[in-house]
Amino acid sequence: MRRTTRPGLWHTAVKWAVLAFVAVFAIGVSGWAAHASWTAATVSSGTATANAATASVSATGTAALTTTYQVPVVSPGTSATRIAPISFTNTGTAPLTLTMAIANTNSTLAANITLTLWSQASCGTTIPSSGTVAGTLNAPPSLPSGAASVAVGATATLCVATTLATTTAASQGQTVTATLTLTGRVGTNWVATSTAPTLTQSVYRVADPTPITCVDGTGLNVGTVTLSWPQVTNASQYRVVKPGPPVTIVKAAFTPANPAAPSVTVNGTEAGILSLGTIPVLVQSIDATYGTMSAGTQVNLRAVVVSLLGLRCPL
Amino acid sequence: MTGTAGRHAPTRRHAAPSRALRRLGLALAAASGAVVLAVVASGGTYALLNSSATVPGAVVRSGTATLAVTTALSLPTTVLYPGISISGSAIVQNTGNVPLSLRIAGLSRTSSATDFASSLTVGVSTVATSASCPAVSTAWTGTFASATPTDLSVRLAQNGSVRVCVSVSLPVGAPATANANAATTFILSLDGRQVA
Numbered sequence: 211m212r213r214t215t216r217p218g219l220w221h222t223a224v225k226w227a228v229l230a231f232v233a234v235f236a237i238g239v240s241g242w243a244a245h246a247s248w249t250a251a252t253v254s255s256g257t258a259t260a261n262a263a264t265a266s267v268s269a270t271g272t273a274a275l276t277t278t279y280q281v282p283v284v285s286p287g288t289s290a291t292r293i294a295p296i297s298f299t300n301t302g303t304a305p306l307t308l309t310m311a312i313a314n315t316n317s318t319l320a321a322n323i324t325l326t327l328w329s330q331a332s333c334g335t336t337i338p339s340s341g342t343v344a345g346t347l348n349a350p351p352s353l354p355s356g357a358a359s360v361a362v363g364a365t366a367t368l369c370v371a372t373t374l375a376t377t378t379a380a381s382q383g384q385t386v387t388a389t390l391t392l393t394g395r396v397g398t399n400w401v402a403t404s405t406a407p408t409l410t411q412s413v414y415r416v417a418d419p420t421p422i423t424c425v426d427g428t429g430l431n432v433g434t435v436t437l438s439w440p441q442v443t444n445a446s447q448y449r450v451v452k453p454g455p456p457v458t459i460v461k462a463a464f465t466p467a468n469p470a471a472p473s474v475t476v477n478g479t480e481a482g483i484l485s486l487g488t489i490p491v492l493v494q495s496i497d498a499t500y501g502t503m504s505a506g507t508q509v510n511l512r513a514v515v516v517s518l519l520g521l522r523c524p525l
Numbered sequence: 526m527t528g529t530a531g532r533h534a535p536t537r538r539h540a541a542p543s544r545a546l547r548r549l550g551l552a553l554a555a556a557s558g559a560v561v562l563a564v565v566a567s568g569g570t571y572a573l574l575n576s577s578a579t580v581p582g583a584v585v586r587s588g589t590a591t592l593a594v595t596t597a598l599s600l601p602t603t604v605l606y607p608g609i610s611i612s613g614s615a616i617v618q619n620t621g622n623v624p625l626s627l628r629i630a631g632l633s634r635t636s637s638a639t640d641f642a643s644s645l646t647v648g649v650s651t652v653a654t655s656a657s658c659p660a661v662s663t664a665w666t667g668t669f670a671s672a673t674p675t676d677l678s679v680r681l682a683q684n685g686s687v688r689v690c691v692s693v694s695l696p697v698g699a700p701a702t703a704n705a706n707a708a709t710t711f712i713l714s715l716d717g718r719q720v721a
Contacts, residue, residue: 248590256597304606397607
């Protein structure tokens, strides 16, 4: 008879022990094992506050640059230059870097006005020989370093000098109004702007003779007219022309016999009458001190037949 | 040979169940022993059930895991403009009786939403002294829109404390609409996890 061999009790126990060991060990090193730990309740740091700054700036003082350039032909001196301080004040709570832009109404004259800038507590009456930057009223320079930034609550003073770069005669009668805009920046996007009061600069021109009185000639002077007017300040001479182009001289520059009561008599030949009708003429003031001439006051004379063609005053 | 199957059969049948029971018991004992060995070998921990009972002459108390802010966070009143930051610190203490690892639990804004608030970055570090705040490098940064809870890997023993340095920054590229906004108020939340 064949004996069948069954596993003994010891072998069975060992088998189960090994299986249990492997299983539990595997769980233990795999991390699947459960870990119990405590967590402290959440605590608050307390309420903290972060405050935002304000970017704000103002520019003042530009109105002091309003002027009329009246530069003598002889010995111009300093009359071609106007100096005034402009103040840039940081009215916010963030330090700012500054830039300046100028808009104007007459680029022709603005291009002939030199703009010199420097930073100084007191600007004085003359432009310093160093430490300045220059451009024109039409193309201003960058701000000098002393006025290129302004701390919180501080004021930066920018000294500005404007100078007529031409003769008075070359720019006579022109006017430009300029508006200065100051921009303060902090970071990439924070911008504060301030538009300063406008400044107006003009160039002197002698005034027109006005009003003009016209009297018809009589007797032997019939066919002539006598024009008279009040004395014009700074006018040293006058002339009468027919407006152009081209301008035609009727009476060349003359010095009145009585400067206090200037007058002139004009005949048909001088007026160059060729036909009947209206003959417009201009009476102009001439200023030798500053080299200017007025645009002229127009008088519409009449060409009439008085035996020959002659002049009459306007009706 | 005389057959003995009939006479001896009942004895053999009674012996089989007892043998099976012995086998089962031996297996259980071996398995239990193996479990203990395996647990010890794997380095795992296991939870024991505790029960408390008062016996004459002895008291058993439960442990605690608690944190406290002994010095609240205070920031300077300096206003923020693009490109600068401010910083302040708070002191956190382990007032429980188990060691804890400090964790940033959250960052919440308590004031109204503004472009200024949404532009701010908050940084957190632990430092030795107030003079070391702000720290050169931060252990954690977040915004009011995104603040991930993060363990600072700072172990606080029982009764131990640490200075938490908090910085608030406004980036150079902060939008123009953040200019002159109202102030932002916020709370930083912290908790602690038990460690060995």
